[in-house]
Amino acid sequence: MAGLGDVVKGTVQIAEAMSVTLKHLATKPVTVEYPDEPIAVFPRYRGRHMLRRYDNGLERCIGCALCEAACPTGAIYVDAAENDPENPHSPGERYARTYEVNFMRCVFCGDCEEACPVEAVVLTQAFPLPELERRSMIFVKEQLLEPPDGNITIRPAH
Ligand code: SF4
Ligand code: SF4
Known part of the structure; x- marks a missing residue:
């Protein structure tokens, strides 16, 4: 007792x-009710890549493949082609006919962004990358040219 x-x-x-x-x-x-509520990331957070365009709509990427060479994990694949002068994709002589980022390999180091001479490839703050199929983790140029639809706010750095 x-x-x-x-x-x-x-x-x-x-x-x-x-x-x-x-x-x-x-x-x-x-915690937040993701994805109904945005998630805050720090300003220097490196997420999924984006290929930028100039204001006139032309692709910045000139297919030089310096990003591919700089990537420590072999996550980038670039196949360049000559621009048609009548209907160019980019301001240079060449453009990226194929541009792929394999997010199963990428470690989000940012070396590709550093290597790019025309600031075409940038790492955005978007992080939602889960896919059910391995092939879907390889983002192609058309996807990368679209700004990511991240449900994100930027958290002030401390
Ligand atoms: S962030 Fe790093 S690992 Fe990812 S594609 Fe760029 S260079 Fe490669
Ligand atoms: S993203 Fe930049 S470094 Fe990579 S191929 Fe295009 S222009 Fe070259």
């Missing part, structure tokens, strides 16, 4: 546990 000391001890323990629960009831949750 429990003595008075055990009852007091048990009551104190329950009070302590309830105080922790009540304290967290009053604080703002650290």
